[in-house]
Amino acid sequence: MSQPVLGILTLYLNDSGMLEEKPIYTRMILSGKKLGLDVFVFTPADVNYSTNRINAHIYDTESKSWSRRWRSFPHMIYDRCRIQKSHRFVQLRNFRQKYGHLTFLNRVLRNKWTVYRTMRKEVDFIPHLPMTQMYENSSDLTEMLRKYPLVYLKPINGTGGRGILRIEKQQDGYFLIQGRDQDRRIIRPQRASIAGVHGRLASWNLKDNRYIVQQGIQLKLPNGRVHDYRMLVQKNGIGEWEVTGCAGRIGASGSITSNLHGGGRAIKMQTLLTDWIKDEERADEVRLKAEELGVKIAAFLEESYGRLCELALDLAIDRKGQIWLLEVNPKPAREVFIQAGERETYKQAIIRPLEYALWLYEQKKRREKIAPAID
Template identity: 45%
Template sequence: MPDPVLGVLTVYKNDQKFIEWEERQFFQKLTAAGCHLGLEVVVLTPEDVDYRKAEVHAQTFQPSKSKWIRKWIPLPPLIYDRFRYHAGGRVLQLRQFRQSFPDLIYLSRPLADKWTVYKKLYQNAEIRPHLPLTTTYTSKEDLFRTLKSSRVVYLKPIRGTGGRGIYKIEKFDRNRYILSERDLQHRIVKPVKLTEGQIVSRLEKINISSNFVIQQGIDIHLNDKRVHDFRLLMQKNGEGKWEVTGCAGRIGPKGSITSNLHGGGKAVALQELLNRRFNDNAQVSSLRHQMVRFSHQVVRDLEREFGRLCELALDLAIDREGKLWLFEVNSKPSREVFSRIGDRDTYWKAVRRPLEYALHLYEQESRLNNRMA
């Protein structure tokens, strides 16, 4: 096998071949960590690939000079997929890449959309009680049927990330509802009171369709009316085993229906937020253990269904009665929440672990090839 090189597979944000700033910052840290582990890290997109020669015009960061350079290299044997699937038509480029080079060592496989993941997890009797009731939006009848059993519902893009384009609908009285939203630029839109007919007109105007799911609303408000949840990061370590890298709380800004950091949310240490919710040390300790056990169940279940995975972030919540809920699973997680709470050790562990796992897979493949030689 060739020397260990990890190719970070991503996508350009626009036609000017620009990679998102946050991702570039993360890739720079990956490169620095890779240097210490003896693993070269390069960044590539499907647009950079010469498919005939199996070569790529990759980008690599030089920490000593603090600059990016390009160079033509053979396709790396290891691929860390950071391709964001909300990238529109570029998802076809990813499919072409994977189909053209199936023999590369991929750290993970693509995870499905929210609805497919929900249906899979719902089949597990142990996980099912922790899932908010969810269905696809096919018509207004689906929405108002759900509102009969749940006073609050959320409309979420099936493939959306980062809290963008989410709508909250809350039953106000017999024929009126409160509509709140976060637009595609993360902005908080002022809530409005609407009748059932006005709700329908509004949804038609913004083209709500089967690309959305309807999710039961769970009361996750703190005493100051701000919403909160927990971001738990599961990653495989250098032995290929799942571990909880870290977990932190997130509190949304005033008036927000989501807690996402990109939308102005605040990161809070897990213990601090749990203590704020439940003034009972035994209960807090029990909840922490439950979150860890449950997260292991989820990742094992999803990996059996979708194939090898490298890392997953779980968005968890605990309601006022102390019940644990799973809102979403993210296969392309940020590590920023740990940096925001000042936990640099966990942050850097979260950066290193995909690299350590990549080296583990590389060594496994090398041993297999030596046995077959």
């Protein structure tokens, strides 16, 4: 019997052929071997469209070294490609168009604005969604600042805290602007009138760069640092959604985001939440409610956009215990759990997509026995 094969689809970070998550791929290949799953890594640039062969990245578990080898297409594809402004992303779009009929563990999720509008259609999610609108012109921002003392400006396709701005109304009527530029560099707080705010934002070209304006949630700790929670929801080995783990994140000094790449640090969720709410029993209730919400969100988005295998949800929890969904990330990293000291959760986060891939493979084989595969 042939061994099931999983291809991890990714993108080179640059033209020299650097892969972003090689240590994670190594762990997945090692774990896959123990499970009876053959795993290799490839990018759209490695595909020969004439022969339908792949010049794959192979990790030898005996010699502990990487090499290249021509392989046939895998039974399943695990898409780990993140958005890039490069020719490599054009290659990815071409690949998805040509090979979209293949079995993917996860389909493409839409941008922040589209996901928000989709989720607003489900009445149960509305209380958990900060008010958000597309930035079309300066009046959109002015209107949001009239309604809310704190707003965020976010690129609809941004990741890692890049290009996010925080604008907060002060008691004297002025506004405090701070954030991060496209290279994640911290923009120090600047005071301005409403006219000054629009003037300073003119160079950001918010409309052409496609930004959203989002209601802000007050999440500053007593030390002035912001915090939130990263929840990982994944399919398990029987194809069902489960919360693998959730960790707290505390932003760097002067940062408006908690992203680890921007200097933030991770902490156990229960520790941070209990300290924030000041009631351990209430913190337990909120955590369980957040987990229930996470599973519902994942199932709903899969129903809306097609097969998914994992999602990271960035959650804010205010002083009253109200849970807010800040963002959905379809290509989540796992390092937050290592940094929070949750090694078993980290291992589970790596293994679950592999277990799900094996389940999906078995389901497909059963269908093929009954009728020709349709996927």
